Amino acid sequence: MARKGRDISGWLVVDKPAGPTSTAVVNKVRWALGAKKAGHAGTLDPEATGVLAVALGEATKTVPYITDALKAYTFTVRLGQATNTDDAEGEVIATSDTRPTDDEIKGGLGDFIGEIMQVPPKFSAVKIDGERAYKLARDGEDVEIAARPLWVEELLLVDRPDEDHVVLEMTCGKGGYVRAIARDLGHALGCHGHVTRLRRIWSGPFEAGDGISMETIEELARTPELDAYLRPLEEGLADLPELKCTPEGAVRLRNGNPGMVFASDVEYGDEAWASLDGRAVAVGTYKAGQLHPSRVFNQSEPA
Incomplete structure (x- = not known):
C-alpha cells in the first residue's frame, strides 16, 4: 500500500x-x-x-x-578512565593516574591521521552475523569486531580545560567512530580515555x-x-560536477536513457549530475557528450 x-x-x-x-x-x-x-x-x-x-x-x-563526504566533529575526551561503551553512558572498566602533557597528546594524534584501521566500539550498530553489535554486547556476549579502514583528514587538540579532559577536533571520511578514537588514543597514551561530549559541526555542505x-x-x-x-x-550533489542538459536531453534522462549534456572539465567515465534550469535531472556517468543515468530525479515543479 x-x-x-x-x-x-x-x-x-x-x-x-x-x-x-x-x-x-x-x-x-x-x-x-x-x-x-x-x-x-x-x-x-x-x-x-x-x-x-x-x-x-x-x-x-x-x-x-x-x-x-567528509565530516567534522568536536569532542571531549575524559582521560584516566575507560568505559565498556567508550562514552560516559557506560560502566568504568579501567582507570589510570597517568595524565599525558599537551605535547604528548599532540604527538600521539599523528598516529590517527591518514588511512588508519579502526575497530568500532562493541556498543555500536555494526552487524555481526546479522545481529547488531550493541545487542550482543548487552546480552553479555564477548563481541569481536573486525578492524576497518578510516580516512582521517585532520585531528587537532583545540583545548585542555583541565588535566582530566581534552577537546579534540576531527575531520574524517565515512564510517568513523569518534568513541573509538578516544579509546585508542587513551590506550596509546597509556592513560585510557572515553568520550564525554560529541558534536558534529559539519557534514559535507551542511x-x-x-x-x-x-x-x-x-x-x-x-x-x-x-x-x-x-x-x-x-545541495546533496555539491561534491559532483554539474553538467547542463538540453530539454530533449532531460526527457531522455528522465526516461532512464543517455542524454546529451554540455561538458566542461569532466572526463570520460566521471560521475556527474545533469541539470535543466538549475534543477537536478539525473546522476550518472559521463561518456562522449552524454550522461548515462544511474539515478533519475522526478521533482515536482516549484510552486
Missing part, C-alpha cells in the same frame, strides 16, 4: 540535541513536514549533537553522496550553525513556515 504524505523533496538540516535517536529525529521531521519519504545521511549517537541532515522525497537519492532546532520544528510543524527551511535537493 502506498505511503501517504506530500511529495516534497529537499534537505532539512537539523541541529540535533542530545537525547533522541537519529531515527526519532527523522520520524519527527517527516511528520512535521507531512512528507511521504525521509531518511538521514549518517547516524549520530543519541547523546551526540550537531548536524543531522534529513533528506525528503527525491533528495533521499542523494544521501550516499553526503554519507561519503553546517550545524545553519541547522534548525527540534523546538522550532515542533513549533512550525505542518506550516508553510517550516517548508521555508527546506534546502534544495541539489
Whole structure:
C-alpha cells in the first residue's frame, strides 16, 4: 500500500540535541513536514549533537553522496578512565593516574591521521552475523569486531580545560567512530580515555550553525513556515560536477536513457549530475557528450 504524505523533496538540516535517536529525529521531521519519504545521511549517537541532515522525497537519492563526504566533529575526551561503551553512558572498566602533557597528546594524534584501521566500539550498530553489535554486547556476549579502514583528514587538540579532559577536533571520511578514537588514543597514551561530549559541526555542505532546532520544528510543524527551511535537493550533489542538459536531453534522462549534456572539465567515465534550469535531472556517468543515468530525479515543479 502506498505511503501517504506530500511529495516534497529537499534537505532539512537539523541541529540535533542530545537525547533522541537519529531515527526519532527523522520520524519527527517527516511528520512535521507531512512528507511521504525521509531518511538521514549518517547516524549520530543519541547523546551526540550537531548536524543531522534529513533528506525528503527525491533528495533521499542523494544521501550516499553526503554519507561519503567528509565530516567534522568536536569532542571531549575524559582521560584516566575507560568505559565498556567508550562514552560516559557506560560502566568504568579501567582507570589510570597517568595524565599525558599537551605535547604528548599532540604527538600521539599523528598516529590517527591518514588511512588508519579502526575497530568500532562493541556498543555500536555494526552487524555481526546479522545481529547488531550493541545487542550482543548487552546480552553479555564477548563481541569481536573486525578492524576497518578510516580516512582521517585532520585531528587537532583545540583545548585542555583541565588535566582530566581534552577537546579534540576531527575531520574524517565515512564510517568513523569518534568513541573509538578516544579509546585508542587513551590506550596509546597509556592513560585510557572515553568520550564525554560529541558534536558534529559539519557534514559535507551542511553546517550545524545553519541547522534548525527540534523546538522550532515542533513549533512550525505542518506550516508553510517550516517548508521555508527546506534546502534544495541539489545541495546533496555539491561534491559532483554539474553538467547542463538540453530539454530533449532531460526527457531522455528522465526516461532512464543517455542524454546529451554540455561538458566542461569532466572526463570520460566521471560521475556527474545533469541539470535543466538549475534543477537536478539525473546522476550518472559521463561518456562522449552524454550522461548515462544511474539515478533519475522526478521533482515536482516549484510552486
